Amino acid sequence: MPAGRVSKGIGRGDLRAPFPPRYVRRMNLRLIGIGAGVLIILSLPLAGAIAGPDFAGQDDGKGGGVFSALGLSDSSRTSPAAPARSAPTADPQQPGPAEQPRTDSSCGPELSSPHGVEAQTCVLVGEGRTWGRSYYRNTSGRTLDAVLTMMGPAGRTVQIRCAVGAGDEPGLCETPKEASAGGPESYSAVAEFAVPDDEGELLLRSGSNSPAPGDR
Structure with a gap:
């Protein structure tokens, strides 16, 4: 290369040279x-x-x-609902007392004797049957016999004997129930109270059709 001639090439240390x-x-x-x-x-x-x-x-466990x-509620987190109150159940209806069958009666007056016997005799009809009944009270202080007789149509007769205690508590004597052949007016009943000895002294006779004491 001739002296004094400077090369125009790019050196490695020349930072002003452009990059590829x-x-x-x-x-x-x-x-x-x-x-x-x-x-x-x-x-x-x-x-x-x-x-x-x-x-x-992160979740602190507090919702x-x-x-x-964002200030919104999480619909997937719901508080446990309070248990619904069950409607009160109505108490079962208690059955009422059974209706008693109707009974018709035909009674005589209340009678009493000086010997301490009181009685009233009736004819009763109910449920297609008829029977005689005598209500009594014995204040005589001794045991008595009572014979109750019920008479019906066509000479039909039913009789029963009852022992009457010496106490003064009320009691009753009644015949067996028989099939009815008519109304109460077709029947009559008579009760006789007597001393249970050989003489059989009659103390009181009470009938379903006996007249009242004032009508005698």
């Missing part, structure tokens, strides 16, 4: 990647501060989360 295009592209990509990474790192604390612990997936952070 492929190097420029690589450097740009690296700068873009580094800048994006820096932005992501810087944005993480800010996002955590804005979102709070709920957005970080927190996305819905609570």
Whole structure:
């Protein structure tokens, strides 16, 4: 090379020389990647501060989360409903007393004797049957015999004997019930109270059709 002639080539230490295009592209990509990474790192604390612990997936067990952070209720978390009150059951209806069958009666007056015997005799009809009954009270102080006779249509007769105690408590004597052949007016009943000895002194006769004491 002739002396005094300076070369115009590019030296390695000359920073003013332009880079080849492929190097420029690589450097740009690296700068873009580094800048994006820096932005992501810087944005993480800010996002955590804005979102709070709920957005970080933490749950304090007190109903927190996305819905609570936004001031909304989480429909999937419901408080246990109060048990529904059952309607009071009506008490079963208690059966009432059975209706007593109707009984018709035809009675004579209440009679008494000076010997301490009181009685009233009746004819009763009910449920297609007829029978005689005598209500009495013995205040004589001794045991008596009572014979009750019921007479019906066509000469039909039923008779029964009853022992009357010496006490003064009320009692009754009645005949067996027979199939009715008519109404109470078709029957009559008579009760006779006597001393149970050989003489058989009659103390009182009471009938269903006896006249009242004032009518005699």
